[in-house]
Amino acid sequence: MEGTPVSATSSDPTSADGPPNDGLKVTRRSFLIGAGAGAAGAAVLGGAAVVATRAQSPQVTTTTTTSPALGPLPATMRRVSLDVDGVQHTVLVDNRESLWETMNFQLGLHNSNLGCDRAECGACAVLVDGKAVNGCTVLSARLGRGQKITTVAGLATGTGVAGLHPVQRAYWLDGGFQCGICTRGFIMSTVALLRAVPKPTTAQIKDGLAGNICRCGEYAKVFKAVNTAGAEMRGEKVTYLAKPVTVLATPPAAAPPTIAGTSKTFDFATPLSTIEEFDPFAEELRKVSGILGVSGNERSVTIRWDPARFTEAQLRDVLAGLRRAVK
Numbered sequence: 348m349e350g351t352p353v354s355a356t357s358s359d360p361t362s363a364d365g366p367p368n369d370g371l372k373v374t375r376r377s378f379l380i381g382a383g384a385g386a387a388g389a390a391v392l393g394g395a396a397v398v399a400t401r402a403q404s405p406q407v408t409t410t411t412t413t414s415p416a417l418g419p420l421p422a423t424m425r426r427v428s429l430d431v432d433g434v435q436h437t438v439l440v441d442n443r444e445s446l447w448e449t450m451n452f453q454l455g456l457h458n459s460n461l462g463c464d465r466a467e468c469g470a471c472a473v474l475v476d477g478k479a480v481n482g483c484t485v486l487s488a489r490l491g492r493g494q495k496i497t498t499v500a501g502l503a504t505g506t507g508v509a510g511l512h513p514v515q516r517a518y519w520l521d522g523g524f525q526c527g528i529c530t531r532g533f534i535m536s537t538v539a540l541l542r543a544v545p546k547p548t549t550a551q552i553k554d555g556l557a558g559n560i561c562r563c564g565e566y567a568k569v570f571k572a573v574n575t576a577g578a579e580m581r582g583e584k585v586t587y588l589a590k591p592v593t594v595l596a597t598p599p600a601a602a603p604p605t606i607a608g609t610s611k612t613f614d615f616a617t618p619l620s621t622i623e624e625f626d627p628f629a630e631e632l633r634k635v636s637g638i639l640g641v642s643g644n645e646r647s648v649t650i651r652w653d654p655a656r657f658t659e660a661q662l663r664d665v666l667a668g669l670r671r672a673v674k
Contacts, residue, residue, distance in 0.1 A: 427491025431456060432501030440487040446496070447471050447482035458498035459535075460528050462560075469559035472532035473498050479539040479558070499531045502538065513579040514538050514572075520587035523572030525563035533559050533569060541577050608639040610651040611659065613666070613673035619645035628671055635665055648673070 420426060420439070429436045431450065438453050450456040462470030464483050471482040474497040475490065490496060502512035508519065514537045517523065524530040533556065540547060540555030547555060552573050561569060571588065578585045619625055622645045629641040629648070637656030642649045648671070652662055666673050 425488040431496045449487040458500040469532040470529045472535045479536045514576040517572040517576035520589045521572040523569040608651045609654045612649040616672040
């Protein structure tokens with residue numbers, strides 16, 4: 348009918364009187380996703396299939412090869428040569444692919460742990476030209492210009508404890524770890540710190556390791572490991588919290604017969620606050636003549652003692668004297 352306005356349908360980019368259709372707005376995120384999805388549905392590059400799919404949630408899946416490919420590349424891809432622990436790896440990477448993704452999914456190098464995946468915890472830290480960076484955020488496409496990438500696997504110089512890098516050895520023998528998820532990142536940040544500051548103060552250690560988080564809370568032993576490693580790298584004599592295990596070439600002489608002793612597990616009247624309190628207590632108990640063995644946790648202690656030295660009642664008195672009374 349003449350004079351009746353024509354309403355805009357969903358297929359029209361704009362209406363006669365209204366604002367542009369919101370579905371056609373281009374955001375930075377949609378542009379990046381579109382660029383990746385438009386890189387060809389399936390292309391074969393020198394034997395490497397590059398597949399881009401866009402379903403319910405946009406996603407790009409790539410499978411690449413470590414051998415150089417010939418021919419043009421999509422705008423979203425780069426061919427780079429990565430120097431990882433002294434070994435050259437030529438790979439095809441998406442422009443948005445992180446170093447951690449390339450090392451794990453393409454090169455099969457599981458030399459760093461993925462923690463937060465947003466550069467907050469430092470578990471994936473590696474060294475690039477001697478500086479600690481987060482492998483989860485640094486892009487592989489930017490590391491193909493001759494940079495030297497070092498992971499925890501490239502530090503050791505030999506086998507066994509003696510072949511470890513001083514930082515690795517200190518973390519191992521000083522117990523600077525618990526669950527181990529963060530340990531590789533801490534080691535790499537420590538290596539970078541000690542190369543820059545051979546004898547750091549406590550404040551400098553805090554600053555140098557500020558990008559690393561230990562959710563188990565092993566910071567006291569982490570700091571001890573840093574100081575021990577620094578002393579060894581400076582050529583000083585060091586003492587570890589745990590002594591290295593020496594493998595003997597020949598069997599040792601027969602040890603004198605041991606006392607069988609009496610063994611019993613006791614529950615603490617008041618459990619320890621944390622498991623870390625158990626070791627100092629056990630060390631004091633072992634100093635008591637007649638104590639043959641101590642093990643346990645924050646809730647109980649198992650003791651083996653010489654019945655010829657004292658009775659169970661006397662042992663309970665000993666525990667009470669150490670302020671660890673048992674039920």
